Amino acid sequence: MRQIACPIALHPDGAPHRIPMFRHPLAGLQFVKGGIRDGERPEAAAARELFEESGLETRNALYLGRSDLIMADTIWHFSLCRLAPPVRPRWQHLCHDDGGHVFQFEWHDLDAPEPVMDEIFLNARKWIKGAL
Numbered sequence: 494m495r496q497i498a499c500p501i502a503l504h505p506d507g508a509p510h511r512i513p514m515f516r517h518p519l520a521g522l523q524f525v526k527g528g529i530r531d532g533e534r535p536e537a538a539a540a541r542e543l544f545e546e547s548g549l550e551t552r553n554a555l556y557l558g559r560s561d562l563i564m565a566d567t568i569w570h571f572s573l574c575r576l577a578p579p580v581r582p583r584w585q586h587l588c589h590d591d592g593g594h595v596f597q598f599e600w601h602d603l604d605a606p607e608p609v610m611d612e613i614f615l616n617a618r619k620w621i622k623g624a625l
Contacts, residue, residue: 494561494566494567494568495528495566495567495568496528496529496535496567496568496570497526497527497528497529497563497564497567497568497569497570498526498527498528498529498535498536498538498539498541498542498570498572499524499525499526499539499542499569499570499571499572499617499621500525500526500539500540500542500543500551500554500571500572500574501557501571501572501573501574501621501624501625502525502543502547502549502551502574502576503573503574503575503576504576504580504600505575505576505577505578505579505580506578510602510603510604510622510625511600511601511602511603512524512600512601512603512621513525513547513549513598513599513600513601514598514599514600514601514608515546515547515586515596515597515598515599516596516597517594517596518594518595518596519594520611521609521610521611522608522609522610522614523610523611523614524614524617524618524621525542525543525546525547526542526569526617527541527542527545527546527590529570534556535556535559535570535572536554536555536556536570536572537554538570539551539554539570539571539572539574540554540572540574543574545588545589545590546586546588546590546596547586547596547598548584548586549574549576549580550576550577551574551575551576552575552576552577553574553575554572554573554574555572555573556570556571556572557571557572557573557624558570558571558624559571560616560620562616562620563613563616563617563620564613564616569617569620571620571621571624582599582600583597583598583599584598585597585598586598603618603621603622603625
């Protein structure tokens, strides 16, 4: 079964439900996530993916849990990542995956109405919201 790490990077201003989301140029609005390498702990994979896809660094990552209900034949692992201020309200990041893409990031309030996004990310959003 495929293993996915999903960092939950909370905005450092104290707003408990603001996390970064980005617009993928080919796949729409989504959260940072990525595969877990052989022998890699899920929280280490979450910190690595957060940096690779967003440029954000975490001081520590705390494993929160897992779900096999997000996507078929896949286990998603969620880790809480604490960021150090300052952070920008919006930013771009060049991610080198899949030949390279520039991702457009902004902070998403989990208490706001559900955005238009793929069902996989809506499932992940529900899990994250329930965990916080």
